[in-house]
Structure formats: structure tokens, C-alpha cells
Amino acid sequence: MFEYDPVMYSRILTYVTLGFHVIFATIGVGIPLMIAIAEWMGIKRNDPHYTLLARRWARGFVITVAVGVVTGTAIGLQLSLLWPNFMQAAGHTIGLPMFMEVFAFFFEAIFLGIYLYTWDRFKSKMKHFLLIIPVVIGATASAFFITSVNAFMNVPQGFDLVDGVLQDVNPLAAMFNPATPTKISHVIITCYLTSAFVLGAIAAFNILKGNKHVYHKKALHLTMVAGAIFAIGTAVIGDFSGKYLHEYQPEKLAAAEWHFETESEAPLILGGILTEDNEVKYALEIPYALSILAGGSPDTEVIGLNEYDPDLLPPLWVHYFFDLMVFIGMFLAAVSVLFVFMSWKKGWNPFNRPLAWMIVAGGPLAMLAIQSGWIFAEVGRQPWILNGVMLTEEGATTSPHVDLMLILFSILYAVLGITCVTVLRKMFKSNPVEHELEERGLSHKTAQ
Amino acid sequence: MTYEVIGITVLWFFLYGYLIVASVDFGAGFFSYYTKRTNKNHMIHKIIQRYLSPVWEVTNVFLVFFFIGIVGFFPSTAYYYGTALLIPGSVAIVLLALRGSYYAFATYGAEDSKFYSFLYGATGLLIPASLTTVLTISEGGYILNENGNVQLLYGELFGSLYSWGVVILAIVSVLFISASFLTYYASRAKDAKALELLRKYALTWAIPAIGMGIIVFFLLSQRNAEHFHNMLDIWWVFGLSFVSFAAATFLIWKRKNYGLAFVFVMIQYFTAFFGYGAAHLPYLLYPYLTIYDGFTNETMAISLIVAFIAGLLMLIPSLYLLMKLFLFDADYVEGKR
Ligand code: HDD
Ligand code: HEM
Ligand code: HEM
Numbered sequence: 149m150f151e152y153d154p155v156m157y158s159r160i161l162t163y164v165t166l167g168f169h170v171i172f173a174t175i176g177v178g179i180p181l182m183i184a185i186a187e188w189m190g191i192k193r194n195d196p197h198y199t200l201l202a203r204r205w206a207r208g209f210v211i212t213v214a215v216g217v218v219t220g221t222a223i224g225l226q227l228s229l230l231w232p233n234f235m236q237a238a239g240h241t242i243g244l245p246m247f248m249e250v251f252a253f254f255f256e257a258i259f260l261g262i263y264l265y266t267w268d269r270f271k272s273k274m275k276h277f278l279l280i281i282p283v284v285i286g287a288t289a290s291a292f293f294i295t296s297v298n299a300f301m302n303v304p305q306g307f308d309l310v311d312g313v314l315q316d317v318n319p320l321a322a323m324f325n326p327a328t329p330t331k332i333s334h335v336i337i338t339c340y341l342t343s344a345f346v347l348g349a350i351a352a353f354n355i356l357k358g359n360k361h362v363y364h365k366k367a368l369h370l371t372m373v374a375g376a377i378f379a380i381g382t383a384v385i386g387d388f389s390g391k392y393l394h395e396y397q398p399e400k401l402a403a404a405e406w407h408f409e410t411e412s413e414a415p416l417i418l419g420g421i422l423t424e425d426n427e428v429k430y431a432l433e434i435p436y437a438l439s440i441l442a443g444g445s446p447d448t449e450v451i452g453l454n455e456y457d458p459d460l461l462p463p464l465w466v467h468y469f470f471d472l473m474v475f476i477g478m479f480l481a482a483v484s485v486l487f488v489f490m491s492w493k494k495g496w497n498p499f500n501r502p503l504a505w506m507i508v509a510g511g512p513l514a515m516l517a518i519q520s521g522w523i524f525a526e527v528g529r530q531p532w533i534l535n536g537v538m539l540t541e542e543g544a545t546t547s548p549h550v551d552l553m554l555i556l557f558s559i560l561y562a563v564l565g566i567t568c569v570t571v572l573r574k575m576f577k578s579n580p581v582e583h584e585l586e587e588r589g590l591s592h593k594t595a596q
Numbered sequence: 597m598t599y600e601v602i603g604i605t606v607l608w609f610f611l612y613g614y615l616i617v618a619s620v621d622f623g624a625g626f627f628s629y630y631t632k633r634t635n636k637n638h639m640i641h642k643i644i645q646r647y648l649s650p651v652w653e654v655t656n657v658f659l660v661f662f663f664i665g666i667v668g669f670f671p672s673t674a675y676y677y678g679t680a681l682l683i684p685g686s687v688a689i690v691l692l693a694l695r696g697s698y699y700a701f702a703t704y705g706a707e708d709s710k711f712y713s714f715l716y717g718a719t720g721l722l723i724p725a726s727l728t729t730v731l732t733i734s735e736g737g738y739i740l741n742e743n744g745n746v747q748l749l750y751g752e753l754f755g756s757l758y759s760w761g762v763v764i765l766a767i768v769s770v771l772f773i774s775a776s777f778l779t780y781y782a783s784r785a786k787d788a789k790a791l792e793l794l795r796k797y798a799l800t801w802a803i804p805a806i807g808m809g810i811i812v813f814f815l816l817s818q819r820n821a822e823h824f825h826n827m828l829d830i831w832w833v834f835g836l837s838f839v840s841f842a843a844a845t846f847l848i849w850k851r852k853n854y855g856l857a858f859v860f861v862m863i864q865y866f867t868a869f870f871g872y873g874a875a876h877l878p879y880l881l882y883p884y885l886t887i888y889d890g891f892t893n894e895t896m897a898i899s900l901i902v903a904f905i906a907g908l909l910m911l912i913p914s915l916y917l918l919m920k921l922f923l924f925d926a927d928y929v930e931g932k933r
Contacts, residue, residue: 207704214700217656218693224660228667229685232678236671240892243668244899250661251907257653258914262921269921282914317893546745547682560690564697571701 155541157550158230161557163526165223167519168561172216174518177291177336178343179209180260180284186370187277197363200584201370203267205347208572210264215568217257222557230550234533234543237314241307242297244319249293256286288336295335299327302525303396304534330392334385338521341378342514344371345480349511352504354581363581365499372487372498372507379481386477387441394442397535398451400528403462404470405438406431410452414438418471422464462530469524476517480510599897600887601877603669606904607662608873614658615869616773616862621655622720623774625695627797629717632710640790643782645703652699654918656692668900672890676881677730679746680739688726695719724766732759735820736882758812758819765808769865772798772805776844776861780854795848802845806838809868820882826875833871840864 183202190199228235259282270276300306306322308315348371354364393401401407406417406428416438420431436446443450453461483506490498529535533543597605624644631640667674678685694715702712733739733748735758740747753759775798782790813834817824827834844860847853878886891897 210704211700213653214697217653218696221656221660221696222689222693225663225685225689228663228674228678229682230678232675235667235674235678239667239671239674240896243671243892243896244903246664247668247900248903248907250657250664251903251911253660254654254657254907254911255914257657258911258918261653262918266921314893317895319896319899545679545682547679549683553682553686556686556690560693564693567701568697575704 152548152551154546154548154550155544157554158544159540161550161554162223162226162230163523164554164558164561165219165226166522168565169216169219169223170518170522171515172212172219173291174339174342174515175209175212175346176216177287177339178341179205179212179347180280180287181340182343182347182371182374183209184277184280184284185374187280189370191273191277195366196588197366198370199273200363200581200588201367204576204581204584206264208575211568211572211575213260215564219561219564220253230545231533231543232545234538237534237538237543238297238300240314241304241317241319241322242300245293245296245323249290249297252286252289252293254286256283256290259283259286291336291339292332295332296323296325296328298525299325299331301533302331302529302535303327304537309537326396327392330385330389334382334389337378337381337385338514338518341375341382341480342518344375344378345484345507345510345514347371348375348484349508352507355499356501356504356508359581361581361585363585368487368499368504368507369491372484372491375480375510376484376488379477379484382477383481386474390441391443394448394450397529399453399456399461400466400525401442402451402453403464403466403528404524405450406453406464406467407438407450408452408454410449410455412439412447412449414442414448414450416441417467418475419468422467460531462528466524466528469520469527473517473520473524476513476520479506480514480517483507483510599894599901600891602901603891603897604873604877604880604887606901607665607669608870610658610661610665612866612869614655614662615865617655617658619724619770619773620777621652621774622724622770623772624778625699625716625720626771627774627778627794629713629720631793632713636793640778640782640793643778643785643787643790643794652696654915656696659692665900669892669897670880670887670890671892672885673880676739676741676746676885677733680733680748681730684726684729684748688723691719691723691726695723721767721770724770725763728762728766729753729759732756732762734876734879734881735816735823736879736884737819739881739884741884756819758815761808761812761815765805765812768801768804768808772801773861773865775801776848776854776858779848780858783854795851798848799845802841802848806841809837823875823879823882827871830871830875833867833874837864837867837871840867 183205186198186205187202190196190202259279263276263279263283266276266279300322303325304322305325306318306320348368351364351367351371355368390401393404405414406420406422406426407414408426413436415433415435417428418432418434420428423429438450439446439448442448483503487498487503487507490496490503531539531541533540627640628644698712698715702716732753738749738753738756738759740749775794779791779794779798782794813824813827816827840860840863844857844864847857847860876882878888880887880890892900
């Protein structure tokens with residue numbers, strides 16, 4: 149039916165691996181921070197509920213880290229296997245951040261091992277808390293380094309290309325390119341946001357199931373306060389990302405917004421469909437909003453798609469992924485801010501059922517936003533693998549059998565994903581909070 | 597020393613590090629499974645768990661270090677090996693993924709299941725077998741490069757005595773290294789039963805390990821004469837390796853100083869591994885790729901080396917802390933904490 153095309157299969161396989169990895173990577177970056185906050189609160193307020201929270205989160209975290217590590221190993225090797233030409237070129241320029249990323253992992257792995265096995269080993273609780281700090285730093289640093297590689301793919305710089313040969317390489321300039329600041333800060337803060345919401349969703353779900361223990365309320369409050377801060381940060385940095393695109397990758401922004409004519413006072417288009425002759429129908433238009441997103445004022449001129457060679461444009465369906473991400477971002481901000489506001493106002497009940505359900509939905513939605521954001525960012529860069537320097541098809545492998553590998557890895561991830569969920573559920577079911585609270589002599593604090 | 601040689605030396609160190617720590621891990625998985633089948637698991641289960649639990653993730657990073665590092669220092673390897681190794685590389689990834697995640701599932705998650713421990717044991721032997729293919733291929737004759745199309749010759753690979761010799765060498769070495777380390781660990785834990793069993797395993801695998809080493813050495817002479825002659829030129833390195841092997845086995849047999857015995861095992865493999873590697877130079881992939889034509893630009897080389905030194909300054913104290921808490925802390929090892 150299809151003609152075998154290693155480029156296409158490599159692209160799909162890359163997406164499958166990265167899409168699966170990024171679920172665990174996001175959690176891997178964000179959860180250590182949440183654990184650190186909970187343990188800190190436990191010490192400062194001398195409240196064992198928070199300490200137990202940190203303990204239980206850490207226990208589940210080990211499982212997701214394991215999957216994060218093995219899928220990360222997979223993508224690390226797969227980049228060489230599927231994109232040998234790209235990696236050959238890229239190795240000359242971005243070998244440095246990739247190399248440093250591994251150091252960050254190393255650092256994180258060592259301290260995570262120590263942290264997990266020393267809960268009751270030190271007399272001072274503070275000492276144990278200090279051990280999570282390197283884990284937080286290591287995880288965030290690895291996101292920092294790997295994302296700088298991805299930033300480079302969007303704005304390659306720090307080298308000269310003379311007759312196909314790389315010259316005058318400057319690794320630091322390659323790493324700190326114009327895409328780096330917005331990209332890295334947006335990725336890191338969304339990792340934190342997503343982790344806060346995933347943990348918050350679990351707490352909210354327990355409350356909805358009728359668990360009245362104050363432990364769950366504390367968990368929900370902690371995650372939603374953190375979530376509100378991160379959600380506002382995400383929206384602010386997302387706005388900066390739009391300004392970055394306007395400046396350096398206007399074609400990506402135009403594709404995301406189905407913006408064909410170069411003009412000022414450009415409207416932001418939400419949803420809708422595109423007809424054969426590029427007319428936008430059934431869409432919600434917010435006047436001036438695109439100009440404001442791009443340049444901060446309605447009279448910013450936004451470059452349209454018609455200015456570009458149609459062969460070098462990304463597919464226009466990225467629009468939907470951009471919209472989905474932004475919509476979820478707004479939703480998460482609204483939900484968490486509402487929760488914080490209601491807990492702050494006397495006499496309002498932040499633990500009401502509708503709000504709790506929305507928080508439960510927030511967990512998976514945040515993950516969906518991560519996926520949509522990456523699809524938008526990566527597909528929006530097409531057809532380039534190194535923007536303006538190397539086409540995706542030039543970077544790909546020529547080997548036969550990539551299709552077989554795609555099947556092999558799809559099975560692998562399905563098996564890993566299913567087992568991971570089963571194991572996590574079993575783990576927390578066989579040792580419910582109530583049981584553990586009692587075991588540790590904390591259950592008398594139930595009513596409050 | 598040139599940057600090229602520094603680069604490959606750094607990477608070779610990490611591969612050696614992986615060889616040791618991963619062998620301990622792989623072998624432990626196999627012994628754990630094997631003793632379960634023979635109902636002796638209660639004797640060594642604790643020892644293996646206590647050592648492995650805090651360090652398995654660190655083991656994996658050694659490998660990641662190597663393959664990310666080699667693309668940084670020698671970007672052309674991505675092109676040659678990347679294209680040729682799609683299938684064996686993917687198989688190795690799948691095995692590593694199953695092993696790592698199922699280890700975590702079994703240890704931290706649900707109850708012990710037979711299936712998990714089978715996976716853990718089987719992958720312990722299959723992974724070294726599949727990873728060593730890379731070393732085999734580097735000897736030349738298994739890869740064809742025709743007008744820009746790199747191909748792995750599977751018939752040649754599976755039909756060659758040398759490649760099977762290397763696979764067996766890898767497996768028996770894993771078992772030997774692992775057993776001699778665990779013997780030492782059991783002696784620190786003052787666990788007499790485990791010690792007896794593991795000591796027996798170490799002695800069992802000692803002869804096959806050295807025997808296969810010698811056999812592969814001579815098989816190489818047919819595979820890659822140039823490499824073989826380079827190795828003969830530094831015969832004393834391999835002599836040293838043999839002496840260390842003899843010293844290690846003697847100590848274990850005499851039930852003396854298991855710690856020193858393990859140090860000798862490490863020296864045995866260090867000398868053999870670096871001797872093998874040094875004689876292989878300048879080739880990364882015989883005869884297509886040398887360290888000189890596959891090397892990155894000078895600026896990148898310098899920054900990688902600087903990053904490497906800075907990284908080591910950070911890692912060595914952390915590794916020291918890890919070892920102090922879990923390897924050299926008598927109470928922990930003995931299971932009192
Ligand atoms: C929870 C996840 C999440 C949420 C709620 C948002 N984003 Fe996002 N966004 C990401 C997760 C993400 C991401 C997965 O992290 C991306 C993909 C690639 C990248 O750099 O970050 C991304 C990329 C990304 C880009 C492309 C950057 C580039 O290609 O270099 C823009 C312009 C925005 N985002 C803008 C926004 C705006 C205006 C949001 C409104 C609130 C928003 N994002 C919410
Ligand atoms: C080291 C940094 C990265 C490298 C070298 C890299 C490399 C690539 C390559 C080679 C492709 C194939 C081109 C294509 O099919 O469009 C690709 C696509 C993709 N990448 Fe990245 N990527 C990096 C970072 C990321 C990250 C961190 C993510 C998030 C998980 C990601 C998500 C994706 C997705 C979703 C695609 C699919 C695009 C498509 O379907 O066309 N990438 N990336
Ligand atoms: C922005 C997207 C990404 C983030 C935030 C991220 C983050 C992480 C984190 C936190 C881990 C540790 C596992 C855990 O704690 O769960 C991890 C593992 C790993 N990641 Fe990713 N990653 C991303 C994309 C990539 C890409 C594109 C590559 C390919 C070069 C990659 C390579 C690896 C490797 C090799 C590991 C395993 C390291 C080990 O053995 O410890 N990651 N990643």
C-alpha cells in the first residue's frame with residue numbers, strides 16, 4: 149500500500165519515543181520540586197502530614213523515574229540511529245549541552261538513590277531535606293540542557309557553513325541562541341505546572357471519593373497554590389514565546405494563526421476550519437490579539453504566510469495544537485486561581501465538587517497541553533530539522549527496517565505504560581493513606 | 597597527547613566504568629534468577645537487593661555518558677554506527693528498557709513475580725551479548741560502505757566464529773566480575789551462607805572467563821591481523837592482566853582478603869580493556885573511520901574537556917558520598933539500617 153520511506157517512519161518513531169518520554173520527563177522535572185516543597189513544609193510547620201506527603205510522592209516517583217530513564221536512554225540512542233546525518237552535523241555544534249545533560253542526570257541519579265534510602269537514617273530532618281535539593285537542581289538542569297539543544301534546532305547559530313563544512317564553531321553561542329530564553333523557561337515552568345496539577349488531581353480525586361482526611365486537603369491546597377503561581381508564570385512566558393516567534397520564526401507563528409496577509413491590527417483566530425482556498429470559517433476572532441501577542445501593541449505588523457515559499461511551510465493543522473495548548477493554559481490558571489481565592493475568602497468552600505472535578509480534569513489536560521505544545525513547536529519547524537540549514541529528510545537514516553522498529557517500540561511503550569499504571573495503582577491501593585497514617589500514629593488529627 | 601587521544605581516553609574510561617558496574621548488576625540479576633530456580637534464593641537475595649537498589653540508575657548513566665560523549669567527540673561515529681546498527685541498537689534499547697523498568701516495578705512496586713525475575717535474569721545475559729556486537733563490528737569486515745550507503749552484513753556477523761567468541765567472553769566475564777564483587781560484599785555483610793555460595797560461583801566462572809579471553813585473543817588474529825599485531829607489541833599489558841587474574845582467583849580460593857581480590861579483578865579487566873583499545877587505535881571503525889578523521893572541531897573538543905573536568909569535580913564527591921553511605925557503611929551493608 150505504502151512505499152517504504154525511512155524518513156517518514158523515522159519521523160513517526162521519533163514522535164512516538166519523544167511523546168512517550170516527555171510524559172515521564174515532565175513529571176521527572178517537576179515532582180522533585182513538589183516533594184521538596186512538601187518536605188520543607190513538614191519541617192517548618194512541624195506537621196507530619198506534609199512529611200508523609202513527600203514520602204508517598206517520592207515512592208510513586210521512583211516508578212516514573214525508572215520509565216523516564218529507560219525511555220530517555222532510548223531516545224538518546226535513537227537520535228543517532230534514526231538521524232545519523234543530523235547528529236553528525238549537530239555533534240559538532242551542540243555536543244556540549246548534550247554532554248552536560250548527562251552530568252546533570254548523573255548528579256540527579258546519585259542523590260535520588262541516596263534520598264530514597266535515607267529517610268530515617270539521619271538524626272536531623274534537615275539533613276535529609278538537603279538531599280532533595282541536588283535532585284531538583286539536577287532534574288531542572290537536564291531539562292535546561294536538552295531544551296537548549298532543541299532551541300538550537302529552531303535558531304541554529306554559532307557556526308559558519310562553508311561549502312557544506314562547519315567552521316568557526318562556537319558552542320556557547322550555539323547553546324545560548326535567541327530561542328533559548330523563552331524556550332527553556334517555558335518548558336521548565338510547564339513541567340512544574342503539570343506536576344503540580346497531576347498531584348493535585350490525585351488529591352482532588354481522593355476527596356471526591358469521600359476521603360475526609362485533612363491530609364488530602366493539605367495536599368490539594370499545597371498543589372493548587374503552587375499550580376496558580378506556575379500557571380500565571382506559564383501564561384506570561386507563553387506570551388514572551390509568541391514575541392520570540394514573531395521576531396525569529398514568523399512563519400511558525402503565522403502557521404499557528406492561519407495568518408496569510410501581512411498586516412497590522414491582526415486578529416487572533418481560535419478554532420475554525422480552513423477551506424480549499426485558504427479561507428477561515430467558523431472561527432472565533434479576537435481583534436488585535438495576534439498583533440498584541442506578537443509585539444505587545446495592536447499596530448505591530450505580523451508577517452503572513454503568503455510571503456513564504458509554499459514548499460517550505462509547516463502543515464497548517466498545527467493551528468489546532470496551538471489553540472489547544474493556550475486553551476488548557478487558560479483553564480489551568482482559572483481553576484487554580486479560583487481555588488486559591490476560595491480558600492482565602494472566609495466562608496467559601498474550595499473543596500466543592502464541581503471545582504474538585506475540574507482539578508481532576510486538570511491533571512490529564514496539563515499533560516495534553518505538553519503534548520500539544522511539543523507537536524506545535526516541532527511540526528511548526530518543518531520541513532527543517534535545523535531551521536534554514538538542514539531539511540528533515542536530509543537528516544534521516546537510509547536504513548531499511550525502520551518500520552519494523554516502529555512496531556517494536558510501539559509495543560514496548562504500550563507494555564511499559566500499562567505496567568507502570570498497574571504497578572502504581574497496586575502500590576497505593578495496597579498501602580492506603582489511612583493505613584499509613586495510623587501506622588505512624590497520625591490518624592487522630594482526622595477532624596479539623 | 598592530542599585532543600583526539602584525550603577524547604577517546606575519556607570515553608574509554610566511561611566504557612570501562614560501565615563494564616564493571618553493569619557487569620555486577622547484570623550478573624546479580626542472573627544469579628538472583630538462577631538461585632530462585634534452585635531454591636537458594638533466600639541465601640543471596642538480601643545481599644543483591646541491598647547493593648543494587650540505590651545504584652541501578654547510576655549504572656545506566658555510565659552507558660548514556662558513553663554514547664552521548666562519543667557523538668560529541670566523534671560526530672562521524674553517529675553516521676557510520678548509527679546507520680549500521682539500527683536493528684542491533686534497537687534490540688539493545690528494548691532489552692535495557694525492559695530490564696530497568698521491570699527492576700523498579702518489582703523492587704519498589706508490586707510483589708515479587710516470577711516473570712519479573714525471569715526478565716531480570718535473562719536480560720542480564722542478553723544485554724552484554726548485544727552490546728558487545730559494537731566492539732565486534734569495529735574490527736572491520738562486517739560493515740559495507742558503498743557510495744554513501746552504510747550496511748551491516750548480518751550473514752557475516754552471525755556466521756563468524758569471532759563474533760560468537762566475543763559474545764561468550766562477554767557473558768562469562770559478566771558472571772565472573774559479578775560473583776567476585778558480590779563475594780566481597782557478602783563478606784562485608786558478614787553473611788556466611790551467601791559468601792559460600794557466591795565464592796563458589798566466582799571460582800566456577802574464573803576459568804571460563806580467562807579461557808575465553810585467550811581464545812578470543814587468538815581468534816582476532818584471523819579477523820584483524822593489524823590489530824592482533826598491535827596487541828602483541830604490548831604483550832606485557834595482557835601479561836599483567838593474566839597475573840592479576842591469577843592473584844584474584846588465588847585470594848578467593850584461599851578465602852583471603854576478598855576486597856583485594858576484587859581490586860585485582862578490576863585491574864585484570866582494566867589492563868585487558870585498555871590494551872585492547874590502545875591497540876585498536878587509531879581506528880574507530882576499521883578501516884573506514886579513525887579518531888582523526890571523525891573528530892569534532894577544536895573549540896568543541898576543548899569545551900567538552902573543560903566540561904568533563906568540571907563535571908568530575910562535581911561527581912567525585914557525590915559518588916564518594918554514595919559509596920560511603922551504601923558500600924562502606926558497615927551497618928548498612930549488614931542490614932542494620
Ligand atoms: C502545560 C503545558 C503548557 C501550557 C499550559 C502552555 N504551554 Fe506553550 N508550550 C508548552 C507547554 C505549555 C511546551 C510543551 O513546553 C512547549 C513546546 C515546545 C516548547 O518550547 O515548549 C510550548 C511551546 C509554546 C510556543 C512555541 C515556542 C517555540 O516554538 O519556540 C508558544 C508561542 C507558546 N508555547 C505559547 C503559550 C501560550 C501563549 C500559552 C498560554 C497560556 C501556553 N503556551 C500554555
Ligand atoms: C535534543 C533535542 C531534540 C532533538 C535533537 C529533536 C529531534 C527531532 C527530530 C529529528 C525530529 C524529526 C523531524 C520531524 O519529524 O518533524 C523531531 C520531531 C519531533 N520532536 Fe524533537 N527533538 C528534540 C527535542 C524534542 C523534545 C524535548 C520534544 C518533546 C518531547 C520533541 C518532540 C518532537 C515531536 C513531537 C516531533 C514530531 C514532529 C513530526 O511529527 O513531524 N523534540 N525532533
Ligand atoms: C524537554 C524535554 C525533555 C525533558 C524535560 C527531559 C527530562 C528528562 C528527565 C528529568 C530525565 C530523568 C528521568 C526522570 O527523572 O524521569 C530524563 C531522562 C533521559 N532523557 Fe530526557 N528529557 C527531555 C527530552 C529528551 C530528549 C530529546 C533526549 C535525547 C537526547 C533525552 C535524553 C534522555 C536520556 C538519555 C535520559 C536517561 C538518562 C539516564 O540514564 O539517567 N531527553 N529526561
